[in-house]
Amino acid sequence: MIWAGKLTGAAVGLLTGGPVGAFIGGVAGHLFDRALGRALYGQLEAPAPRSGGTSRSGIQLIFFQATFRTMGRLAKVDGRVSEAEIAAATHVxxxxxxxxxxxxxxxxxxxxxxxxxxxxxxxxxxxxQAIAQHSSLAQMFLEIQLSVAYADGKLSAAExxxxxxxxxxxxxxxxxxxWIHSRVRAAMSSAGRQSGQRSAGQSLNKAYEILGVSKDVDDAALKQAYRRLMSQNHPDKLVAKGLPEEMLRLAKEKTQQIQDAYDHVRKARGQK
Incomplete structure (x- = not known):
């Protein structure tokens, strides 16, 4: 069973009531692949690390453990773990x-x-150490944890x-x-609208936030920000980092939302 790839999509779909899964679930729902599940239970021998680094399945195992343990810490950091948080973990x-x-x-x-x-x-x-040069993985990790932190609709001082x-x-x-935080908030707000049309339901302000730019940015800087975000999630670059094939689907999901936001802004500016 390919259970690991469902981790984030399931977690966010539960912890935020569903709509935010359109963003975070897409952001990291395919982060883990079969290699992780097999490595966890000894069903697959991990490939040798390249250049002394951590193997692919090793990275996935480390990411999995750190993700769930940090989720637990976030649930507890405000004091007693609530029944809602326990139910949330169970439902995940x-x-x-x-x-x-x-x-x-x-x-x-x-x-x-x-x-x-x-x-x-x-x-x-x-x-x-495992994600070393892969800043995109650090970003995804934080996005996952932010989805948990916002289960109650806010980020507390302790969190x-x-x-x-x-x-x-x-x-x-x-x-x-x-920058990550603002984009997650914007995407969660946009997804929460539950509009029948993705771009139409995305407010202009939130679209700018997803792109990480202000409303008064000029067209050239807007395009530059858009291209930078698309480049960071380009499938070829992910492959070069040695990430699982499921990450290619992740990139497509993530870039689709970036594309939606960019199209929405361009339309509002009267650009074709």
Whole structure:
């Protein structure tokens, strides 16, 4: 069963009530592939790392563990884990169709993360080393965690403090995080409109935020921002990083939303 690829789409579809899955689910729903599930349970021998780095399945395993443990920490960081958060974690696993050892692995990671004495340092250090030059993976990790943090509709001070720590550990600057944060908020708001037409339901302000530019940006800078975002998610570049084939589908999902936002802005500006 290809369960791992359902991780983020299921998590976000649950944790945010569904609509935001149009963005975050698309952003990371295909992040993990069969190699991860097999590596987790010894069904597939991991390929040898290239140039002394972490193997592909190794990166996926590290990402999986860090993702669920950090989710657990986010659920606990405000104090007691609420019944809604417990139900959320359970539903994520249901959506992923996790059973047996697979489900137990996810539960253990989540429960470890919510323990007061559990230190995320090792996971974050391993994740930083594993994704090394792949800044797109750090961005995706933060996008996934933001989707969890916004389960209650807001980002608390304690959650913000944890995100500051995550950013420091992964080498993500405050400016970069605010850019990611604003785009996630914009995409969640846009998806939450549940309009029958994707672009029509996307407010102009949110479209600008998704593109990471202000409304008064000139046409040349707008096009430059659009091209930069599209380039960051180009399938060929993802392949060059040694990522799973499922990442190609991820890139298409992510670039589609960027394209929608760009088309919406251009239409509003009277451009053909």
């Amino acid at each position: 696993m249901d959506q992923m169709q996790l059973q047996g050892a697979q489900r137990q692995s996810a539960i253990e990671c989540f429960n470890q993360g919510k323990q007061a004495d559990f230190d995320l340092s090792d996971d974050l250090q391993a994740l930083k 913000r403090k944890l995100f500051d720590r995550l950013c420091r550990a992964l080498g993500v600057s405050a400016f970069q995080f605010e």
